[in-house]
Amino acid sequence: xxxxxxxxxxxxxxxxxxxxxxxxxxxxxxxxxxxxxxxxxxxxxxxxxxxxxxxxxxxxxxxxxxxxxxxxxxxxxxxxxxxxxxxxxxxxxxxxxxxxxxxxxxxxxxxxxxxxxxxxxxxxxxxxxxxxxxxxxxxxxxxxxxxxxxxxxxxxxxxxxxxxxxxxxxxxxxxxxxxxxxxxxxxxxxxxxxxxxxxxxxxxxxxxxxxxxxxxxxxxxxxxxxxxxxxxxxxxxxxxxxxxxxxxxxxxxxxxxxxxxxxxxxxxxxxxxxxxxxxxxxxxxxxxxxxxxxxxxxxxxxxxxxxxxxxxxxxxxxxxxxxxxxxxxx
Numbered sequence: 001x002x003x004x005x006x007x008x009x010x011x012x013x014x015x016x017x018x019x020x021x022x023x024x025x026x027x028x029x030x031x032x033x034x035x036x037x038x039x040x041x042x043x044x045x046x047x048x049x050x051x052x053x054x055x056x057x058x059x060x061x062x063x064x065x066x067x068x069x070x071x072x073x074x075x076x077x078x079x080x081x082x083x084x085x086x087x088x089x090x091x092x093x094x095x096x097x098x099x100x101x102x103x104x105x106x107x108x109x110x111x112x113x114x115x116x117x118x119x120x121x122x123x124x125x126x127x128x129x130x131x132x133x134x135x136x137x138x139x140x141x142x143x144x145x146x147x148x149x150x151x152x153x154x155x156x157x158x159x160x161x162x163x164x165x166x167x168x169x170x171x172x173x174x175x176x177x178x179x180x181x182x183x184x185x186x187x188x189x190x191x192x193x194x195x196x197x198x199x200x201x202x203x204x205x206x207x208x209x210x211x212x213x214x215x216x217x218x219x220x221x222x223x224x225x226x227x228x229x230x231x232x233x234x235x236x237x238x239x240x241x242x243x244x245x246x247x248x249x250x251x252x253x254x255x256x257x258x259x260x261x262x263x264x265x266x267x268x269x270x271x272x273x274x275x276x277x278x279x280x281x282x283x284x285x286x287x288x289x290x291x292x293x294x295x296x297x298x299x300x301x302x303x304x305x306x307x308x309x310x311x312x313x314x315x316x317x318x319x320x321x322x323x324x325x326x327x328x329x330x
Contacts, residue, residue: 013061013064016060016061016064017057017061020053020056020057020060020061021048021050021053021056021057023056023252024050024052024053024055024056024057025047025048025050025052025053025261026256026260026261026262027050027052027056027118027121027122027252027256027262028050028051028052028053028117028121028122028262029047029050029261029262029263029264030046030047030049030050030051031043031044031045031046031047031048031049031050032047034264051117051121052117052121054113055110055113055114055116055117056114056252058110058113058114059107059110059111059113059114059248060245060248062103062104062106062107062110063103063107063241063244063245063248064245065099065100065103066100066103066104066107066204066207066241067240067241067242067244067245068099068100068241069096069097069099069100069101069103069104069241070096070100070104070207070210070234070237070238070240070241071238071239071241071242072092072095072096072100073093073096073097073100073234073237073238074234074235074236074237074238074239075235075238075303076089076090076092076093076096076303077093077230077231077232077234077235078231078235078238079303079304080093080225080231081228081231081232081235084225084226084231085225089225090225093224093225093234094224097211097214097224097234100207100211100241101211101214101215102211104204104207104208104210104211104241105208105211105212105215107204107207107208108204108205108208111201111204112167115167115168116167116168116169116170118255119168119169119176122255122256122262123176123177123181123182124177124179124182124186124187124188124255125188125193125251125255125256126168126176126177127176127177127178127179127182128179128187128188128189128190128193128194128255129193129194129197129251129255130142130164130176130194130197131145131147131154131157131190131194132164132176132177132178132179133152133153133154133178133179133180134152134178134179134180135175135176135177135178135180135181136175136176136178137165137173137174137175137176138161138162138165138172138173138174139162139164139165139168139174139175139176139178140159140160140161140162140163140164141159141160141163141164141167142154142157142158142159142164142194143157143158143159143160143198144156144157144158144198145157145158145194145198146191147190147191147194149190149191152179152180154194164176185258186258188254188255188256188257188258189254189257192250192254193250193251193254193255196247196248196250196251196254197247197251199243199244199247200244200247200248200251203240203241203243203244203247204244206237206240207237207240207241207244210230210233210234210237213230213233214230214234217230
């Protein structure tokens, strides 16, 4: 059973990586030539090794482990607030944090790698994410704010001077291309991309800070389960990883618009004229909603039905003394 779980985990991670590589190709198409509107000299290996593949796969893989780990940790942290001594929830919390905390701490580094890639290869996406309307050297990093596209400015934002140039190019005086260098018809939805990016960064920062808190307490050998403020912070983080992942995909997909394959094929030209797609779309949507409800119910039942102390000891302690202890319920 254990090795079956390992196989599922590895195959799931591998399939996710290949999906992200395919999406990275849409952002940085490679491995083919366009001749008279047709793709020729197709090289699948070169396509898979496109310029965006490495940064996107690292960023998304870490995001998946951080999001899933904190979702599990958050549920058990919430239950530990009611019963801090529960051995099942304590062990589950530890395992989840071993996965989630390192991923959350490393995530900003992978985000820096991804941002430096789009600064060079998709400058319009970076300009929309940071709401940079004007090309400038020493561009500031924008925190928060509401992009006013008509006025070409971002209202209510906090700016850190030179920080965007430093992060994007490792040079505080580097020139960051703004939206003014790009035809308006090639702009994505600036407001949606910027707000999604800010949400992703804010939630990711929260998860990283909680992870550092966990690491500090673990290094000092403190009992995590009896730290109620930490348990509240982890419980609050339960949905944050998944929300951050969705916000990140909003940045990736909306930021590429109006292209479905960046610089090659526009989204408007890729929409299929095939009729009758509404029925399968609605059918599959309802099917996945139904399956989602079933999975949520099964997980809810499984988590709440935590093992008792005798069951826990009987499972993990195989010695004769362990079995006697389990039978006595002490």
